[in-house]
Amino acid sequence: xxxxxxxxxxxAGALTALGLGGSFVLTGIRGKIADAASQxxxxxxxxxxxxAKHWAMVVDMSKFKTEExxxxxxxxxxxxxxxxxxxxxxxxxxxxWKDDFEHTFTESKNEYLTENFKELPFxxxxxxxxxxPCVKACPTGATFKxxxxxxxxxxxxxxxxxxxxxxACPFGARSFNYRDPKPHIKTINPDFPTxxxxxxxxxxxxxxxxxxxxxxxxxxxxxxxLIFGDLDDTNSEVRKIxxxxxxxxxxxxxxxxxxxxxxxxGEESV
Amino acid sequence: xxxxxxxxxxxxxxxxxxxxPFFYNMGKANAGPxxxxxxxxxxxxxxxxxxxxxxxxxxxxxWRNQFVQNGQTVYVNSEGKSIDxxxxxxxxxxxNQFCVSCHNYTAVKPTCWDCHSGPEGxxx
Ligand code: SF4
Ligand code: SF4
Ligand code: SF4
Numbered sequence: 001x002x003x004x005x006x007x008x009x010x011x012a013g014a015l016t017a018l019g020l021g022g023s024f025v026l027t028g029i030r031g032k033i034a035d036a037a038s039q040x041x042x043x044x045x046x047x048x049x050x051x052a053k054h055w056a057m058v059v060d061m062s063k064f065k066t067e068e069x070x071x072x073x074x075x076x077x078x079x080x081x082x083x084x085x086x087x088x089x090x091x092x093x094x095x096x097w098k099d100d101f102e103h104t105f106t107e108s109k110n111e112y113l114t115e116n117f118k119e120l121p122f123x124x125x126x127x128x129x130x131x132x133p134c135v136k137a138c139p140t141g142a143t144f145k146x147x148x149x150x151x152x153x154x155x156x157x158x159x160x161x162x163x164x165x166x167x168a169c170p171f172g173a174r175s176f177n178y179r180d181p182k183p184h185i186k187t188i189n190p191d192f193p194t195x196x197x198x199x200x201x202x203x204x205x206x207x208x209x210x211x212x213x214x215x216x217x218x219x220x221x222x223x224x225x226l227i228f229g230d231l232d233d234t235n236s237e238v239r240k241i242x243x244x245x246x247x248x249x250x251x252x253x254x255x256x257x258x259x260x261x262x263x264x265x266g267e268e269s270v
Numbered sequence: 271x272x273x274x275x276x277x278x279x280x281x282x283x284x285x286x287x288x289x290x291p292f293f294y295n296m297g298k299a300n301a302g303p304x305x306x307x308x309x310x311x312x313x314x315x316x317x318x319x320x321x322x323x324x325x326x327x328x329x330x331x332x333w334r335n336q337f338v339q340n341g342q343t344v345y346v347n348s349e350g351k352s353i354d355x356x357x358x359x360x361x362x363x364x365x366n367q368f369c370v371s372c373h374n375y376t377a378v379k380p381t382c383w384d385c386h387s388g389p390e391g392x393x394x
Contacts, residue, residue, distance in 0.1 A: 039348050039349070039350055040348070041317065041345065041346060041347050041348050042346045043336045043340070043342035043344065043345060043346070044342060044344040044346060044352070045341060045342055045343065045344065046343055046344060046354075144339070146341060148341070153338070153339075155338045155339060156385065157334060157338065188387065190358060190387035191358055191387075193385040193386045193387075194385050195385060196384050196385060207341065211341065211343055
């Protein structure tokens with residue numbers, strides 16, 4: 001049988017329409033679930049989780065007097081987050097650590113600083129900047145800012161270890177796993193993931209605790225030295241401190257808008 | 271013809287040696303993974319509307335993205351049941367060899383347990 005030109009075009013047209021239609025059929029798992037299910041699956045947040053518009057931290061310097069005060073706070077973070085100890089500065093992984101005034105507030109070097117101020121150790125962690133350069137630098141979205149509460153998060157699954165974020169962060173808040181961290185973790189906390197060689201990590205404001213309704217581990221361990229709360233809530237303790245007392249932020253002239261505030265001379269003003 | 275017997279005997283020995291691996295493995299090759307029926311049922315009940323054995327990698331990828339990127343850590347399945355998203359909880363107690371035995375059998379080595387604690391032997 002022969003097909004004339006008209007018939008050929010008709011059939012070809014019908015086939016094309018079929019093919020196009022076929023590609024609209026949902027593929028992947030969403031489609032499969034939607035087809036079979038009585039109700040579409042969904043995702044929710046934990047009901048008991050703490051929520052805020054803008055999480056912020058105040059470091060009350062008057063509460064960090066002894067080496068013990070500082071070590072206790074650092075330890076609390078290190079143990080629950082499976083932070084390895086390589087025993088050398090070069091490979092060090094740090095989420096919260098201490099440094100002296102001059103290194104913490106490089107811009108405000110003041111030669112008439114009182115001696116005790118110069119010696120004071122400052123607690124340092126990721127500032128969860130409102131305008132985070134690390135997020136802009138990250139090519140994969142592995143570091144991102146949570147839209148609802150302002151926490152700058154890490155997705156280790158996505159991190160390719162390019163370390164652009166480390167170059168972009170002006171605060172040295174990020175550490176890179178140059179070596180496999182696992183053998184160097186004293187006791188592994190099975191409830192928290194470890195990391196692998198080749199990813200960057202940093203403080204996450206304890207998102208895994210916030211969703212359980214708990215404050216960050218360092219805050220709990222600090223006996224009032226670290227105050228954590230919602231900066232957008234006018235009744236929160238952090239907001240009250242920041243709006244009524246003298247606080248400073250690290251390198252505020254860079255415009256990253258850190259969410260970690262240092263309350264200096266807190267004792268006198270209380 | 272007095273060498274015929276020897277030739278035949280040698281042949282039999284040769285064929286015997288040659289087929290030892292075959293007889294040795296007879297009945298073993300298709301033994302399959304040791305799967306506990308109850309655990310399989312629990313696993314399937316996570317999302318009854320899909321075949322979990324075939325589709326759990328995609329589902330878990332979705333879980334991961336929702337959990338890490340959006341902070342949505344509870345999965346409400348097609349029957350309205352809420353499940354805490356957690357690889358650690360999923361693995362249950364460390365004697366639970368459900369995931370490991372199946373993955374070993376199919377020679378699938380997911381990287382999940384490089385970081386997340388899993389059933390004992392999962393990292394091997
Ligand atoms: S302190 Fe550094 S790592 Fe943390 S949000 Fe700011 S730029 Fe990013
Ligand atoms: S090292 Fe990881 S988090 Fe940092 S910029 Fe590269 S991909 Fe992003
Ligand atoms: S907020 Fe959590 S992650 Fe950040 S330093 Fe404190 S304990 Fe560590």
